[in-house]
Amino acid sequence: MSVRELTQQQLDPAAGYELRRPILLMLAILPVLLVTLAVVRFLNSSSPVTALVAIALVATACVVLVVVTSPSRAPVSRLSHMLVLALALAALLVDVAAGWSTDPNGRNNLIPIAIGVFTLVLAPFRPPRELAVGGILTAILVGAVAQLHAHVTPSTVLPGVHVVTWAGPVLALSLAAAVFGFSMLRELDRWRRKAATLRLHTSPVLRQEMSRAVQRDRVSVLDREVVPLFSRVLERGEVTEEDQRQARAIAESIRTIMVADVDRSWLESGLARHLPGGVGDQSPVVDPNHIAPTMGLDGRAAMRALLLELFRSPGFEPASLRIVFSEERGQVRVALDARVHLADRASRASLDPYLAVLRVLFPGMTLKIIPSSIRLEFMYGRS
Amino acid sequence: MSLGLPQHLVPAAVARSITNAFSVAALVHLAATAIATLFLQAASPELALWPALLPLTVLAVLMIRLMRTRITRNLVALLAVGVVCTYLIAATFHSQPSAVERLDGYIIAMPTLALMLAPGVAARIGRTTAASVAAFFGGCLAVGLSAVQHGVVLVPAVVPFGALALITMLGVAAGRGSSLASARRNLQRAQRDEQLASMRSGIELKAAALMHDTVLNDLASLAAAPVGPLDSAHRAQVERDLALLLGEEWLSEEPEGDQQDARAEWQRSRLASAIEAARSSGLHVDSTGDLTAVSRLSRESAKALGLAVRQCLANVLEHSGTNHAEVAVYGTDAEVTVMVVDAGRGFSESETAGDRMGLRHSVRSRVEEAGGSVRLWSTPGKGTSVMIRVPAEAPTLPRVNRNVQGGQVVTP
Numbered sequence: 001m002s003v004r005e006l007t008q009q010q011l012d013p014a015a016g017y018e019l020r021r022p023i024l025l026m027l028a029i030l031p032v033l034l035v036t037l038a039v040v041r042f043l044n045s046s047s048p049v050t051a052l053v054a055i056a057l058v059a060t061a062c063v064v065l066v067v068v069t070s071p072s073r074a075p076v077s078r079l080s081h082m083l084v085l086a087l088a089l090a091a092l093l094v095d096v097a098a099g100w101s102t103d104p105n106g107r108n109n110l111i112p113i114a115i116g117v118f119t120l121v122l123a124p125f126r127p128p129r130e131l132a133v134g135g136i137l138t139a140i141l142v143g144a145v146a147q148l149h150a151h152v153t154p155s156t157v158l159p160g161v162h163v164v165t166w167a168g169p170v171l172a173l174s175l176a177a178a179v180f181g182f183s184m185l186r187e188l189d190r191w192r193r194k195a196a197t198l199r200l201h202t203s204p205v206l207r208q209e210m211s212r213a214v215q216r217d218r219v220s221v222l223d224r225e226v227v228p229l230f231s232r233v234l235e236r237g238e239v240t241e242e243d244q245r246q247a248r249a250i251a252e253s254i255r256t257i258m259v260a261d262v263d264r265s266w267l268e269s270g271l272a273r274h275l276p277g278g279v280g281d282q283s284p285v286v287d288p289n290h291i292a293p294t295m296g297l298d299g300r301a302a303m304r305a306l307l308l309e310l311f312r313s314p315g316f317e318p319a320s321l322r323i324v325f326s327e328e329r330g331q332v333r334v335a336l337d338a339r340v341h342l343a344d345r346a347s348r349a350s351l352d353p354y355l356a357v358l359r360v361l362f363p364g365m366t367l368k369i370i371p372s373s374i375r376l377e378f379m380y381g382r383s
Numbered sequence: 384m385s386l387g388l389p390q391h392l393v394p395a396a397v398a399r400s401i402t403n404a405f406s407v408a409a410l411v412h413l414a415a416t417a418i419a420t421l422f423l424q425a426a427s428p429e430l431a432l433w434p435a436l437l438p439l440t441v442l443a444v445l446m447i448r449l450m451r452t453r454i455t456r457n458l459v460a461l462l463a464v465g466v467v468c469t470y471l472i473a474a475t476f477h478s479q480p481s482a483v484e485r486l487d488g489y490i491i492a493m494p495t496l497a498l499m500l501a502p503g504v505a506a507r508i509g510r511t512t513a514a515s516v517a518a519f520f521g522g523c524l525a526v527g528l529s530a531v532q533h534g535v536v537l538v539p540a541v542v543p544f545g546a547l548a549l550i551t552m553l554g555v556a557a558g559r560g561s562s563l564a565s566a567r568r569n570l571q572r573a574q575r576d577e578q579l580a581s582m583r584s585g586i587e588l589k590a591a592a593l594m595h596d597t598v599l600n601d602l603a604s605l606a607a608a609p610v611g612p613l614d615s616a617h618r619a620q621v622e623r624d625l626a627l628l629l630g631e632e633w634l635s636e637e638p639e640g641d642q643q644d645a646r647a648e649w650q651r652s653r654l655a656s657a658i659e660a661a662r663s664s665g666l667h668v669d670s671t672g673d674l675t676a677v678s679r680l681s682r683e684s685a686k687a688l689g690l691a692v693r694q695c696l697a698n699v700l701e702h703s704g705t706n707h708a709e710v711a712v713y714g715t716d717a718e719v720t721v722m723v724v725d726a727g728r729g730f731s732e733s734e735t736a737g738d739r740m741g742l743r744h745s746v747r748s749r750v751e752e753a754g755g756s757v758r759l760w761s762t763p764g765k766g767t768s769v770m771i772r773v774p775a776e777a778p779t780l781p782r783v784n785r786n787v788q789g790g791q792v793v794t795p
Contacts, residue, residue, distance in 0.1 A: 011387065012388055022553065025552050029545060158423055158485045160422035161422055164418050165419070165490060171411055171415075173408060175408070176407050180403065180404035183400035183403045183404070187388065187399065199578070215590065234613070238610075238613055239612075247605040248602075250602055255599065266580055300577045305573035309569065
């Protein structure tokens with residue numbers, strides 16, 4: 001797995017999926033405001049075409065945000081953040097050039113507000129430090145443009161006030177975005193610590209219980225053949241040819257079981273209880289190099305959750321499931337194929353949160369869903 | 384790492400984070416108003432704008448008080464006094480026509496925006512959203528009243544209205560909590576199951592290694608033993624292993640023993656026991672190097688090392704065709720390294736796939752489980768060397784170089 005950035009999306013991968021609707025609503029406010037104002041001011045602009053370009057740039061930034069924050073493209077990269085800010089700044093420059101902001105009251109600071117809202121939208125997706133630094137730098141640039149604008153455009157408004165009016169919203173909303181991200185990370189960290197403390201206290205008890213259960217299993221195996229053989233030999237005080245033959249046969253059978261146990265990966269163990277008849281010779285997991293154990297715990301948990309959801313899907317054919325682990329240039333490639341009839345939108349939507357989580361954990365994951373089958377592929381470095 | 388917050392914690396965590404974010408935005412808005420006022424005051428000394436700083440300060444104090452203690456009384460106080468302060472700030476500007484000309488309308492709207500943001504949002508949406516709506520109307524009323532009183536043209540409060548829409552929407556989103564309740568629950572459950580499976584797998588590995596060291600070795604000895612009376616060493620070994628396996632809690636941790644001195648530590652160590660056991664089976668073992676280094680091992684590492692070496696020596700006895708081996712111990716502050724060397728017939732690891740349990744389980748897996756590593760060099764006809772490294776704890780005992788031959792410890 002790749003190194004996860006300190007963002008809400010990376011540490012709480014389901015969040016990126018559930019924030020989709022609020023983000024779209026938040027971004028919907030901007031075009032409504034911009035279009036309304038554009039209609040009112042279009043005729044007064046000294047360069048209507050340039051004014052339209054400014055609107056188009058803001059709209060493009062909105063579209064970029066909608067696209068990059070989509071769960072199917074997770075995680076959001078720093079480049080996307082920079083691109084959105086660059087588009088918005090370009091819109092501001094074009095807007096100033098168009099004279100669209102020439103207003104006796106100087107109240108048109110909608111593009112700086114839009115920049116702030118864009119940063120706010122990115123709060124769950126980028127690290128707080130990056131949001132804060134990006135916001136402060138953007139506020140400085142916006143302030144500089146405001147200063148320039150105040151000098152070239154006649155206005156009664158004091159240049160310093162103009163700078164505050166434009167840079168203020170950028171700074172306020174960017175810092176708000178950084179604080180939101182920081183607070184969410186703190187909440188996640190608090191939960192992680194609490195869970196770790198809980199595990200620390202419950203682990204010894206659990207481990208003890210589990211050890212007893214494993215011991216019971218092993219002893220019951222020994223009780224069947226090994227203990228009677230050893231007891232007989234010890235009681236008799238001598239070794240017979242029959243004892244030797246039996247010892248060889250028991251050793252071979254125990255060894256075979258132990259090798260099979262060791263060769264069974266976490267994935268096969270997890271699947272065993274869901275596959276009719278368990279994981280037999282026809283295991284759905286193909287892992288000739290025994291590399292499945294190299295996957296981290298989070299990845300395993302996400303895979304387990306996805307597979308459980310697949311098993312719950314009425315259109316899923318368990319016999320068609322095939323998960324192949326292979327090595328490629330020092331990385332592990334995982335390919336999952338299954339036949340599943342995702343006839344309606346709801347059945348497809350039930351898989352989406354798990355796929356979104358996997359996408360965050362394994363950037364570059366490819367997914368192909370056609371109505372009757374699903375294929376996903378991803379790679380990760382050995383942990 | 385984790386897969387995120389459990390479902391029941393999401394609404395409160397999101398609400399707290401949005402509230403913190405709003406608080407910062409509110410304070411920045413107040414600061415921006417103060418800076419703009421100072422700019423204007425500095426540019427127009429003839430105007431009396433500084434009094435606006437007093438209600439701004441009162442607003443800031445009330446906001447900080449609310450942020451520190453989010454109780455209804457502080458919220459009501461902020462709203463009530465805040466609306467009055469907003470009126471006073473607007474009136475300060477509106478009463479001086481040249482100030483209105485040189486000031487942006489947005490600056491006058493900023494205290495209203497700050498007032499709307501300060502209540503934040505709560506997991507129970509009703510109260511805080513009502514507070515933001517009240518702040519919006521209160522602030523607009525205060526600014527409108529001041530404008531009318533001083534004959535200033537009223538402008539529509541587009542930005543505060545947009546902000547109100549944003550605040551309400553985020554409040555609703557926080558109040559609704561996770562839309563993925565079942566997915567979050569499933570992810571948490573899968574994570575817990577995976578942790579338990581991992582724990583169980585570790586215990587099973589330990590059990591398998593122990594089974595291999597005891598039952599399988601005993602069965603192999605029995606199969607290879609000559610027909611006739613059972614020799615006493617073999618009998619003792621079988622009795623010991625049976626008692627161990629059928630006894631109580633053989634998979635649980637062992638109590639920690641005393642650590643009096645380096646010699647006692649070595650004699651008590653699993654490594655020394657493993658060497659002694661090999662010697663009693665007829666293998667001549669020379670142990671060399673810094674034997675007391677084992678005192679720096681944790682209980683788990685020492686156990687893993689001892690059992691791994693025991694298996695290596697058993698392999699020498701069983702497969703190498705020689706009855707001589709050397710165990711060399713080297714220690715640093717960070718790790719303890721043990722080399723088990725024999726000059727026997729050697730082997731090719733790929734040809735031992737059929738019976739890989741000994742090497743894989745009792746040596747490699749066990750040592751890796753303890754955070755160590757194993758390297759093996761073997762050439763058919765030229766012997767075998769196994770290097771086992773395990774992490775050490777901080778040094779607690781003086782290091783003494785020793786040379787042990789035939790079971791006797793000699794201090795130079």
